[in-house]
Amino acid sequence: MAENKKVLVIGGGFSGLTAAVEAAEAGFETVIVEKTPFLGGRVTQLNKYFPKLCPPNCGLEINFKRIKNNADITFYTLAEVEKISGREGSYDVTIKISPRFVNDKCTGCNACNEACPVEMPNEFNFGMDKTKAAYITHNQAFPFKYVVDAKHCKGASCAKCVEACKYDAIHLDMKPETVTLNVGAVVLAAGWDLYDVTKLDILGGGQIKNVVTNMQMERLASPNGPTGGKILRPSDGKEVKNIAFVQCAGSRDENHLPYCSYICCMASLKQATYLREQYADSKARIFYIDIRTPGRYEQFYWKVKEDTNITLTKGKVAKLTEDPATGDVILVAEDVQAGKKITERFDMVVLAAGMVPSTKALKIPGEISYTDDGFVVPGTLKKGIYAVGSMKSPVDVSKSVQDATGTAIKTIQSARR
Amino acid sequence: MAEQVIKPDLNFINEVINGGGESMKKCFQCATCTVVCNVTPDDNPFPRKEMVWAQWGLKEKFIGNPDVWLCHQCNDCTAYCPRGAKPGEVLGAIRKQSIKQYSAPAALVNFVNSKAYIPIMFLLLAGLLSMAGTFKIHDGDIVFTKFASTQFLQIVFTPVLLFGIAVGVLGVKKFWADMKAATGVTSGDLKGSITETAKEILSHKKFTMCDVNADRFIAHFLVFYSFIALGIATALGVLYIDILHMESPFRLGYGTPVKLFGFIGAAGLFTGALLMINNRFKHSAKLGLGSYFDWLLITIVTVIMASGILAWITRLAGVAPVAYSIYFIHLVFVLSLFLYLPFSKLGHLFYRSAAICFMKYSGREKK
Numbered sequence: 001m002a003e004n005k006k007v008l009v010i011g012g013g014f015s016g017l018t019a020a021v022e023a024a025e026a027g028f029e030t031v032i033v034e035k036t037p038f039l040g041g042r043v044t045q046l047n048k049y050f051p052k053l054c055p056p057n058c059g060l061e062i063n064f065k066r067i068k069n070n071a072d073i074t075f076y077t078l079a080e081v082e083k084i085s086g087r088e089g090s091y092d093v094t095i096k097i098s099p100r101f102v103n104d105k106c107t108g109c110n111a112c113n114e115a116c117p118v119e120m121p122n123e124f125n126f127g128m129d130k131t132k133a134a135y136i137t138h139n140q141a142f143p144f145k146y147v148v149d150a151k152h153c154k155g156a157s158c159a160k161c162v163e164a165c166k167y168d169a170i171h172l173d174m175k176p177e178t179v180t181l182n183v184g185a186v187v188l189a190a191g192w193d194l195y196d197v198t199k200l201d202i203l204g205g206g207q208i209k210n211v212v213t214n215m216q217m218e219r220l221a222s223p224n225g226p227t228g229g230k231i232l233r234p235s236d237g238k239e240v241k242n243i244a245f246v247q248c249a250g251s252r253d254e255n256h257l258p259y260c261s262y263i264c265c266m267a268s269l270k271q272a273t274y275l276r277e278q279y280a281d282s283k284a285r286i287f288y289i290d291i292r293t294p295g296r297y298e299q300f301y302w303k304v305k306e307d308t309n310i311t312l313t314k315g316k317v318a319k320l321t322e323d324p325a326t327g328d329v330i331l332v333a334e335d336v337q338a339g340k341k342i343t344e345r346f347d348m349v350v351l352a353a354g355m356v357p358s359t360k361a362l363k364i365p366g367e368i369s370y371t372d373d374g375f376v377v378p379g380t381l382k383k384g385i386y387a388v389g390s391m392k393s394p395v396d397v398s399k400s401v402q403d404a405t406g407t408a409i410k411t412i413q414s415a416r417r
Numbered sequence: 418m419a420e421q422v423i424k425p426d427l428n429f430i431n432e433v434i435n436g437g438g439e440s441m442k443k444c445f446q447c448a449t450c451t452v453v454c455n456v457t458p459d460d461n462p463f464p465r466k467e468m469v470w471a472q473w474g475l476k477e478k479f480i481g482n483p484d485v486w487l488c489h490q491c492n493d494c495t496a497y498c499p500r501g502a503k504p505g506e507v508l509g510a511i512r513k514q515s516i517k518q519y520s521a522p523a524a525l526v527n528f529v530n531s532k533a534y535i536p537i538m539f540l541l542l543a544g545l546l547s548m549a550g551t552f553k554i555h556d557g558d559i560v561f562t563k564f565a566s567t568q569f570l571q572i573v574f575t576p577v578l579l580f581g582i583a584v585g586v587l588g589v590k591k592f593w594a595d596m597k598a599a600t601g602v603t604s605g606d607l608k609g610s611i612t613e614t615a616k617e618i619l620s621h622k623k624f625t626m627c628d629v630n631a632d633r634f635i636a637h638f639l640v641f642y643s644f645i646a647l648g649i650a651t652a653l654g655v656l657y658i659d660i661l662h663m664e665s666p667f668r669l670g671y672g673t674p675v676k677l678f679g680f681i682g683a684a685g686l687f688t689g690a691l692l693m694i695n696n697r698f699k700h701s702a703k704l705g706l707g708s709y710f711d712w713l714l715i716t717i718v719t720v721i722m723a724s725g726i727l728a729w730i731t732r733l734a735g736v737a738p739v740a741y742s743i744y745f746i747h748l749v750f751v752l753s754l755f756l757y758l759p760f761s762k763l764g765h766l767f768y769r770s771a772a773i774c775f776m777k778y779s780g781r782e783k784k
Contacts, residue, residue, distance in 0.1 A: 252499060315452075318497060
């Protein structure tokens with residue numbers, strides 16, 4: 001029998017983690033390459049999963065534990081694959097690892113963060129607050145190891161974090177590294193980005209303060225988010241009592257994303273419950289083309305609909321403006337069932353923005369075919385290379401997990417050839 | 418809910434599709450169009466409902482419906498349509514059906530708007546003109562009134578114009594009665610509504626509300642007022658010939674009113690027609706190049722403009738055969754404009770005016 005080769009997983013989000021853990025637990029050495037400084041991907045930014053409404057740590061934590069306890073799993077953060085060549089059973093891979101400037105001695109004491117004089121937009125919270133150049137995304141980040149942002153850090157001339165660190169964990173002279181590997185199989189799990197809402201000119205083009213994206217809404221509701229989980233609107237920190245959701249903000253639109261992003265209807269229904277749970281007198285109104293809650297998710301839709309303070313209106317929102325005096329958002333839509341063009345005022349409006357495969361912007365090296373929308377075309381992949389989750393089409397967490405688990409067995413087969 | 422029987426008129430669906438509405442089945446009723454439309458009233462707004470009626474072949478819904486005529490084809494809806502269903506173009510195709518409904522005989526609407534018959538229509542008009550046999554190239558300076566006697570031209574042109582107007586007026590009468598029946602509105606301030614409608618049309622107020630195709634305002638404005646100027650020039654010409662018994666008003670000095678109006682009209686029509694064509698191409702990525710129905714009118718307007726200007730230039734240049742040929746073409750196209758008045762896209766002159774007036778009359782004006 002052939003020797004067991006390694007499995008490479010590109011992307012450390014939920015799909016990638018699942019594929020890696022499943023393959024490793026079957027006895028195969030697995031390497032995860034993650035572009036950001038932390039594992040967990042988009043799921044770490046969520047407040048709750050649908051439809052069970054449990055926090056993302058249920059699921060993430062167990063996977064992190066499986067990684068920690070398994071000597072067969074290696075992961076590189078701040079890492080990108082530069083080259084893939086070869087064939088099934090023997091792919092030569094080059095990985096470039098950018099410096100973290102923080103080593104394993106880091107205890108997560110936060111002293112560097114306090115000492116750092118450089119403020120930068122907090123990308124983890126989609127720019128809704130600031131963080132320091134020496135930072136950690138949140139209290140349950142993995143690895144629980146700070147990072148110094150190369151772009152914003154002023155370098156050796158400042159070095160206040162180095163002085164503040166009692167553990168000799170920060171070294172601003174760390175250099176990029178290159179790692180080469182030979183693997184038997186490759187899993188593409190690069191995940192997704194949110195559609196750029198600045199392109200939605202009639203929906204404010206990202207210029208209206210109290211118009212947020214659905215992912216920003218997750219952060220606003222999350223206990224480790226910028227408001228500590230209290231849903232307050234960005235312009236003045238007012239409690240949000242009257243909210244509107246704009247479905248298909250970019251999706252199902254040939255001018256933007258020609259496909260349905262699959263998750264947004266469930267996400268908005270879920271987010272309506274965030275608000276309703278926090279404020280007893282709050283109201284939510286969801287404007288939709290069609291509510292798409294496939295399969296058993298229909299039950300979640302029925303349940304949310306029972307709440308009389310949640311209204312569902314058929315009609316796509318095609319105009320959002322700001323009332324400069326109050327910061328309120330003025331929304332225009334046609335209430336199709338009533339046959340009326342309505343203008344309504346809301347404290348805050350959430351754009352149910354769509355899902356864009358991250359390979360739309362950043363292609364993975366190698367002979368990989370993409371659709372015009374950036375999705376990987378699975379049938380065209382070389383043997384031994386597999387795409388999972390949102391690489392192929394918009395998909396939710398549970399379907400990603402199923403897909404990645406199934407893919408693990410295929411990688412094992414390839415890694416034994 | 419009471420049982421409702423839907424009777425789709427498949428023929429109507431096909432006619433709309435073939436008349437420039439080929440994209441209509443793409444509509445998925447999201448209602449983006451009604452929101453981005455700046456000219457629709459808020460109650461029962463258009464064009465979303467028209468899109469589903471057209472898809473389902475509910476022809477009777479369009480009888481006495483002023484909304485399709487209230488649309489000015491800004492195409493803001495088409496620009497933002499997520500499906501490429503082009504509501505603006507579809508409503509244009511529905512308006513063609515509305516013209517057919519009201520401009521009798523409907524067969525003429527078909528003739529005028531059919532690629533197969535249009536050469537025959539123009540040949541017939543040319544034949545009608547040449548039958549009189551007054552066209553003759555004479556010696557000396559080029560004088561168009563010697564080539565074609567004004568008496569003869571009036572015998573042909575006046576009845577044709579009156580026929581066109583009569584068909585339009587009768588159509589409007591029928592349309593008005595249908596609008597009343599469809600809406601249940603039986604009384605209103607007709608005189609006031611007519612005044613307000615005239616103000617709105619003269620100011621081109623609705624065109625200024627377009628966003629994406631804001632440039633349509635100036636194009637339509639120029640063509641509209643140029644035709645008024647040319648109409649005045651023609652009326653003055655008739656005055657000179659019939660009342661003052663002058664041989665040819667075309668040979669008057671350039672400072673005289675008839676010439677002045679003629680020049681303003683020609684310059685305005687030149688700019689306006691070219692802008693219209695340019696706009697069609699400029700927005701073609703999203704709108705498509707438009708239907709035959711659209712292009713027939715644009716072509717007639719452009720040929721009238723070009724042949725008018727060329728006839729003048731070639732007359733000054735003294736190239737008699739060319740000048741007279743071009744002048745003949747000019748006459749044929751002006752005659753076609755008169756005849757097609759209620760049957761082509763130009764029918765909007767009657768029906769859109771009536772629809773705007775009815776909106777004011779019935780109080781369904783945009784708030």
